Amino acid sequence: MPQSTEQPSTEPASTEPPSTGWPLYEVFLRGKRGLNHVHVGSLHAADPEMALRHARDLYTRRNEAVSIWVVPADAITASSPDEKDPFFAPAGDKVYRHPTFYQIPEDVPHI
């Protein structure tokens, strides 16, 4: 069984990339009483200004203003805190797999 290693993908695995797909942004928030920004999740937006608006709508839900950072997911370079380096698949240096149109075979039984 081949290893599920991640090669930095240059072409989609599916036949047709969604041409109007908005890119992925990661969202970081610092609350009113917070000391630092915390990663809270991700969302899709066509550009940074809309990403910021959407982050406010989705992650602060009508709360008072907090500090929001949005970063395109593929701009993030990450390393793992785990010292067991060899146990990490050579995944390039991307923290998340930016859309790779991952095929999910239909014979995977549902839970």
Next chain:
Amino acid sequence: MELSETQLSEHFEATIARQDRIEPRDWMPDGYRKTMIRQIAQHAHSEIIGMQPEGNWITRAPSLRRKAILLAKVQDEAGHGMYLYAAAETLGADRADLTERLIDGRQKYSSIFNYPTLSYADVGVIGWLVDGAAICNQVPLCRSSYGPYARAMVRICKEESFHQRQGYELLLTMMRGSDAQKAMVQESVNRFWWPSLMMFGPPDAQSPNTERSMAWGIKRNTNDDLRQRFVDMTVPQAERLGVTLPDGKLRWNSSRGHYDFGEVDWAEFTAVVGGAGPCNADRIARRRSAHDDGSWVREAAMTYAAKH
């Protein structure tokens, strides 16, 4: 130093055995990744489709306070869907692709949303029973082995506990109200009780993959366990409300320490999950048309971004 599949696999299993989290950059078996994507995606789809039966009553809510609560709840569900799609994307899925799979039927959503909402009481009953069942399913997932999913579940569970309370509160108000309101609640319960039990999936004897999912920390309890827990929690709530659950076999069994209850109509469950429920076509059609109608909008935003 390149590690063998065996060593990576052992490290993975050891992490699971310690009840530690698997994170996006960790090695994981293909089967784990694919199962997790499917489970998270179908959970996300359920949140998005679930907006429809309740959203059906926002414009007709009979008080402004109830209208605001319901609108906020449905908005929360959109948010939950997005948290979950985001978790699935950390595994290599793409949200637009998952949406396609929902629309063309390759992926599913919770079959409870294939039932119609026919009266305002359904809003309360969905909050009480459907969110109640969802919470039973979801609290254990806060300990899912997959980190992003577990973290999304903690946030979702917190918000859904509010939703359930608001639904129950509406029912309490209605059950203290007019005869017409009480009848509306009872009629709604009669329609939603059995479908709520079906939310826990088929009986354990017919769920062959439960064992592997439990070994991988994807599933923490069996279907029947959770279904029993839900019944045990809900029967006293029904008594407190003054509604009758439509099951003549429901009674406390003191030797088991649980409520006995009647047999779910598994033929109905299979039919609805398979696409033959009262609202399946409508739910998907609505999702498809929003997605298709929105295509020019999404494209315009991308074109603008490219120009600037």
Next chain:
Amino acid sequence: MSDDESEFDAYLSLADVTEDDHRWAFGTGFADPLAGLGEAVPPGVDPAALAERCLALGDDALIYSHRLQQWVTRAPELEEETALANIALDLLGQARLLLTRAAQAEGKNRDEDQLAFFRDEREFRNVRLVERADADFAELTARLLVFSAWRLALFDRLTADLDPVLAAIAAKAVKELTYHRDYAAAWVIRLGDGTDYSHAKAQAALDALWPYTGELDLDADAAAYLDGVFAEATLIPPSAPPLAPVAGKTGRDGTHTEAMGYILAELQSVARANPEATW
């Protein structure tokens, strides 16, 4: 089994009531905008006139929120679902505060729900602009832009109103309306300066809605702001004449469009079917 118990401890603790519980539907961390203010109308403020003003502004928000609510599950992307629901909720909140103030000022023992659900069509004082159904997302964003810019300018002035409750409502609304206006502007610009198709849609939307702005009395700053957005969106500023009144009357007089009857039929249906019920 102790394992079972600890697992559901998470649920039980999540279900604990917190001090923010009663506000969960509206987010957390808000201060009550009307904290410390009583119900009385101050001397020097004509209660009947105050009631009329609050009713009109409340009806605008109530009916427009209704139109936005109809977009739930129909938005072009999930992020827009949350944004639109936020805006609809904000406007509904403004409607509730304004209708409540109107009821207090008129002194007839009515409340927000009696006003919303048991008035007949000709007693509603909203402008006709808010009654239109949006044919598409271009119409949605164009109307939201114009409505929000207009209402923001109006509420900005109302923060200095002699009625302290209306002034407090306005102060809260100004923050919300700024956000709504900026969201709509961002979209009008993206649609106008997007694809040829979206540009055509945006222009058509603006042209279709412009007659309805005749009732709005846009102030110079708001008009200049809108012109700026249209320019950035590469849209031709519309110039259609105002929508004709009917027998000299418009929305503020209680004379509405044909859409209003359907809106109220939907909005009021459950409440009117159970007129004595508490919900």
